[in-house]
Amino acid sequence: MSSAPRTTAPAPDSTGGRAFPPGFLWGTATAAYQIEGAADIDGRTPSIWDTFSRTPGKVRNGDTGDIATDHYHRWREDVAIMADLGVGAYRFSISWPRVQPTGRGPALQKGLDFYRRLTDELLEKGIQPVATLYHWDLPQDLEDAGGWPQRETSHRFADYAALAAEALGDRVRTWTTLNEPWCSAFLGYGSGVHAPGRTDQVAALRAAHHLNLGHGLAVQALRSGTPAGTKVSVTLNLHHVRPLTDSAEDADAVRRIDGVANRVFTGPMLQGAYPADTLADTAHLTDWSFVRDGDTAEIGQPLDFLGVNYYTPTLVSAAAKAGAHRSDGHGASPYSPWPGGDRVAFHLPPGDTTAMGWAVDPSGLYDLLLRVRDDVPGLPLMITENGAAFDDYAGPEGEVRDPGRIGYLHGHLDAVHRAIAAGVDVRGYFLWSLLDNFEWGYGYSKRFGAVYVDYPTGTRIPKSSARWYAEVARNNVLPPAADGTS
DSSP, rough: OOOSSOOOOOOTTTSEEEOOOTTTTEEEOOOOOOOOOOSSSSTOOOOOOHHTTTSTTTTGOOOSSSSSTTTHHHHHHHHHHHHHHTOOOEEEEOOHHSTTTSSSOOHHHHHHHHHHHHHHEEEEHHHHEEEEESSSSOOOOHHTTTTTSSSSHHHHHHHHHHHHHHHHOOOOEEEEEEHHHHIIIIIIIIIIISTOOOOOHHHHHHHHHHHHHHHHHHHHHHHHHTTTTOEEEEEEOOOEEEEEEOOHHHHHHEEEEEEEIIIHHIIIIIIIOOHHHHHHHTTOOOOOTTTTTTHHHOOOOOOOOOEEEOOOOEEEESSSSTTTTOOOOOOOSSSSSSSTTTTEEEEESSBOOTSSSOOOHHHHHHHHHHHHHHHHHOOOOOEEOOOOBBOEEEEEEEEOOHHHHHHHHHHHHHHHHHHEEEEEEEOEEEOSSSSOOGGGGGSSSBOOOOEEETTTEEEEEHHHHHHHHHHHHHEEOOOOTTSSSS
């Protein structure tokens, strides 16, 4: 990964396209539970997502990740697809229960060997491996002991990070500690729509803190266990929160949600403290005594870049009564994932939507990137997830055409380009996702992939968006849109 700061993007090229800075990193991304399958092979034990998905009524159609896209057996084929597309990097996650089945003790070498083989193949094909330590698959044994609401889980995570660094640090030079801890804490322990399916707002706040602490401890473990020059980061699904109206009440709704969506993580990770207003907003729930002296210093470790995941903006207003928290785009539940946000209502932004029901609005990404630049000046950024689900299908000749996804990607890459031109130091972009896969509570009903997967056979078919994205990556240029605009 290039380390030189870049603050401006070059002018349009001769075709009318928009060139990205030299060395801009083009990649794609996946997560272990969503693609690997092989749920009980070579010593792997259940994660919270295995337990959750096998519980009737938790996942659409009763789908599980037991087989997923069978990447555990088809990884060479998937790397070959990436090589054919010409992407420069692959962001994958390591399955914690595959390499440390109970979340304690020594590593399982068969599990580590899978990731050794994968990274060796990536490097041989000229693809940079970018490893995420935690993409939501907590070993079930640790959940049985209390899970992320318990401080001990933070220390077990640091031990796991040290094992992964020792095994893969000679191959993987870019690491991410956590993917979207907001989802782990507030969807997993607050609204219950994600594993482990608990519905306790105090537990969700405790989980948020211990995820933060686990991140800081894992950064230290990675720094100690990898060669000099290794890049370490965290990935946050930062919410771009907008008010429904210009009223002071709606502005306060934005403040409340921004606190529990964003600043509860960026505060201790990047600015040295939890936000005082968020502590006050949630004081009726907890006194935050689980935050001990010295914790924020442990959490606030220096990072080489910040990963930003973005899909859609969040639109809120003040509510006259408690319980009006939907539609927030995060799955149906009678329980709120927003501690302190009981009198906030969520609205669907106007305009086109994806198959997830999420508004297509690239301006939210542009505004969010400028906000991060202003809040944390000097910290490089990576778009570590961006993409869209559409109702894709294979045509009579076996082709999969997805013009809606191409339009979505074009608009959001244009937003990234404009942000770079405005002085935001964005170093790269990872398309979510390489493959159609297990989409958490939605099972296999939602397709985010650039590559279509026929689930009964496992056949992979690159969609038209995959070929389009490959051309963008190959040329480092965003072409004019199909309607003639740039």
